[in-house]
Amino acid sequence: MTPDTKEVENGTTNGPSVSLRTGRKLTRNYDLMHLGLRLVSLLASIVALAVMINSKEKSTISLYGFEVPVYSKWSFSESFDYLVGVTSVVAIHSLLQLFMTSRMLLKKCSVISSRNHAWLLFAGDQVFAFAMMSAGSAASGVTNLNRTGIKHSSLPNFCKALHSFCDRVALSIAFTFFGCFLLAMSVVLDVVWLSEY
Template sequence: MKSVLKTPPDAAIPADHTALTTKVAAEVESGTMNGPPVSPRTGRKLPRNYDVMHLALRLVCVSASVASVVVMTTAKEKSTISLYGFNLPVYSKWSFSDSFDYLVGVSAAAAVHSFLQLLITSRMLLKKSSAISSRKQAWLIFAGDQVFAYAMMSAGSAASGVTNLNRTGIKHSSLPDFCKPLHSFCDRVALSIAFAFFSCFLLAMSAVLDVVWLSEY
């Protein structure tokens, strides 16, 4: 008598399981799934400290940009200067220079940009999601960080030229060093410029983190 071997029928896959798998795959592909994003190329998750570094950079950048604006807009001083043997009153204010106006405007714009990114990052972290949810968002943030980093460098360089002229005077002329009687004004301007360059550095570091995210995800 022959024995007949019966092949067990294939297990049926529930429809809801298939739908769930499709949904998860779509979330991973789009980067909207909760938790650190998974790279489709490497299969690895980005470390959580990336989001923490991103948040810290934004917070410090906002502080530095606001400090640059506040210190510059409070820079003004009255004094006297000796010219051809005469004591002349001098008064200096940050708004008298177009370069200082430019620095204040760019610093304020960079502060707004960093503050908005800080709010978005904090909101995403509270939801236990990645600070950047998609490649499109990463490219937009990278472009913004690049633009403001170069703008801060330009503004800081322009303001530095005016400050250096005030400290050294004009060669081959009798115009003196204006920072000698207006030392408090010049010190405030120099401090504001230092904060501006620091903000530029922070924005550049943030752009590097954006590149790391784009290369990994």
């Protein structure tokens, strides 16, 4: 019996057993990061959605010396409708992924069962990250117009009169972009998993 054979029988080799333990540790860390990202992504989407849906305000503005009543609500803008739709879908996606991830962790299995599953997650996370980015960008344009008014016209800055509405919309947009960042981080984790396994 050679020394190498004794080491393998005693489990003292630094080869496969160490790499197997390291692989399990990496997989467990990946699974926990995946779970954390899904949870925070779900929360960011819910906050963006809830704040936008509660965005409405009544006030008055002075236009050519006349007091004109104004009322603004998120549903008056197609860009805000789009943001509500996208954040709703992303919240549902994140909830489903969180549920599946939790179930797999409770079974003490890897969150990703196969390369096909990893590719599916990679594609889905990318699509939803781009959708969140486009929704946040579209809503930002409308919000910027509300804050600055239209140059070379008499259209005023509505956010002076409707500051609470504009602040809520801005907060919703910020959480939308944060959700986009979290989904992008999930894409990075998917790429790491695909390159390692």
